[in-house]
Amino acid sequence: MFDVGMKKGVEFSIPTIVVGNLSMGGTGKTPFVELLIRLFSEKHQICTLSRGYGRKTKGFILANENASAAEIGDEPYQIYSKFGHKINVAVGEERILAIPEIIIQKPETEAIFLDDAFQHRYVKGDLNILLTTFQKPFFKDKIVPLGTLREAKEGAGRADIIVVTKCPTGLEDDVKAKFSIEIRKFNSEAKIIFAGIKYGKPVAAGTASNGDSKNVVLVSGIADDSLFKAEAKKNYTVIKDFAFSDHHHYKVSDIKKIVESVKENPDSLILTTEKDAVKLKAPIFRDYLEEIATFALPIEISLSEEDLLWLEKRVSVAIKDKGYIREI
Known part of the structure; x- marks a missing residue:
């Protein structure tokens, strides 16, 4: 029309x-x-x-x-x-x-x-x-x-x-x-x-700032996570990959599963996208993630x-x- x-x-x-x-x-x-x-x-x-x-x-x-x-x-x-x-x-x-x-x-x-x-x-x-x-x-x-x-x-x-x-x-x-x-x-x-x-250096997205580990649990809720995964695998060993749908609404049950994977591998951290990082900072998840090193991978055109x-x-x-x- x-x-x-x-x-x-x-x-x-x-x-x-x-x-x-x-x-x-x-x-x-x-x-x-x-x-x-x-x-x-x-x-x-x-x-x-x-x-x-x-x-x-x-x-x-x-x-x-x-x-x-x-x-x-x-x-x-x-x-x-x-x-x-x-x-x-x-x-x-x-x-x-x-x-x-x-x-x-x-x-x-x-x-x-x-x-x-x-x-x-x-x-x-x-x-x-x-x-x-x-x-x-x-x-x-x-x-x-x-x-x-x-x-x-x-x-x-x-x-x-x-x-x-x-x-x-x-x-x-x-x-x-x-x-x-x-x-x-x-x-x-x-x-x-x-x-x-181009990807920048990972940025701390939580209160825990220990980012020395090369073992990561990937967390993403984007339309196409293929390049994010490829970039992560260049520099880290991926222990677990949590791939959700685009604009995923995280629930406490999701966070519990992610934290459990990190704790099963003590020398690991969460690596996520900038878009997902802002949602993981929600107050409802604070008690679960405050002691978990969480980093976001910045991306630029x-x-x-x-x-x-x-x-x-x-x-x-x-x-x-x-x-x-x-x-x-």
Whole structure:
């Protein structure tokens, strides 16, 4: 109905940068939004907006120091935990209603980054960034239930930038060319960027800080844990692997099983993702995990210097076009 003009998207006076995908998840949206935050949080008053998938609340919420993963969702809470001192973080199922709330409550906001809003077409973004993985690009996928696509491949035609994420290191030019040919069948104009990922040093995610052990119990609840597992196995011996579904709501029974595995191997620790770490910090689990060394493995988007500069300039243009540039 949007395609044929029966429904219309609303364009706001404030710049809106949309980051999303065609698939059900696992393309690296949150690390990409974090990349944008790093690029622009020092230059502009930024607010991120997402649905807050998996939260136990409804409606518009602007995160504050009392926020939790249960209240605003694991990914928004991860962003707030890392960048809440620099930006504002909001959630709301209906973005078209949430954006006016942001403008009212935070009138100093100069740009809104919409996380996972490619299908929310009631909001007409000023710049639409589509992510797809190297391992399962949208042009090789199918609509659910035969595949993982939320909409037809032709939806890629709405993107201004298409980022192929999770690319292996040293991706050869001929492989990039083949990918570009397939992408061009659905979008002839978008800028195509190939991005890798890089893992940082494990960060303590609990009160126990003994991180010397090389034996780990893996805990993850993400859409695709293959790269997380591969990275862990490079540097650790995996004693046990607890792999839950994406946005898993941890229960006490889950935590008991995880702790039991650690205690069966005294010289071991919990290694988890940043998204899961924020949920393991919930007060209800404190008594079980306070003496268990727990570490999160940070992940970031990796771009070539050329692509990083291009991306920064392109997003800057989208913001500047709306006249929201703040004097520094």
